[in-house]
Amino acid sequence: MIKHDPNPLYVANPTRYENISYRRCGKSGLRLPPLSLGLWQNFGAVDSLQNATNMLHKAFDLGITHFDLANNYGPPFGSAESTFGQVMATSLKPYRDELLISSKAGYDMWAGPYGIGGSRKYLVSSCDQSLKRTGLEYFDIFYSHCMDPETPIEETMQALDYIVRSGRALYVGISNYSPEQTSKAIAILKDLGTPLLIHQPRYNMFDRWIEDGLCDVLLKEGVGSVVFSPLAQGFLTDKYLGGIPQGSRASRSEQIYLNAEHLTQDKIAKVQKLNEIAKLRGQSLAQMALAWVLNNPAVTSSIIGASKVSQIEDCVKALDNLEFSQDELSQIRKIIE
16 A cells, blocks of 8 residues: 655745746846745744745745845744754755845844844854754855944944855845945945845835935945835735724734834825725735835835735735836825825
């Protein structure tokens, strides 16, 4: 009697590259998918490994080749990298050269003075720990997750340069740096011979700070960007059209990034108006919000988060309609401003 393996070897969708257009990352030779999968939430030790595996497989099957991690993603800290490492070892390993895998360090990670910041000691040791958790030989991109005001930016950039020269990463990036800090980082890395590849800032219809200088810097210097929180932590979806539902992210008291006090009636009214435009475009609000951030010429890719496979499938449908008429852009601008 033939026994079937309950966990057959994963085989990627052979048509995964046929319906997605990859974007050049600044002036580099690297191209990114317009959507990247972030593992900030729902990939920790407290979450289902099977669900995490299913989401990673589905994303890759749909042409999403970029998976974004950080040392403190979980919970607990580090566990998202460990989860990814398990999936990588069991099913994605044959596709390593088709994947862009990134991680970051900067925020609080472990006890003591060397577990946070932008020092060479923290960044290099954190990168080593992240490589061990993921089981990788190298990261495609390694980021300074945030600017450390107590560490000279020269030291932080020298650490990133060393991480590339030592074979720990192929490219380096920065995240949450101001336009002025970004310009300085670009200049230092250029002198060191390891050009800045990419910036990762927050960007969505309700948080447009990058339009005040950062986009100009990135376009001028030929640096790409991959933006996070394009759906404003779920606010730019149909979830909040009627207010704050029970069990939603905004209704949870422990969630510090989106809570009820941020969701004013004025903002809910704006979301309802935006949803009407999305309907006329034949899109969900979330799909239009993704298309809107990708319409910015300084944006290479947008990071999506997901708690189930269907959410990834829904987000990818945004790529079916990325064009906006001037009238649509004008209406959206009027609502959000």
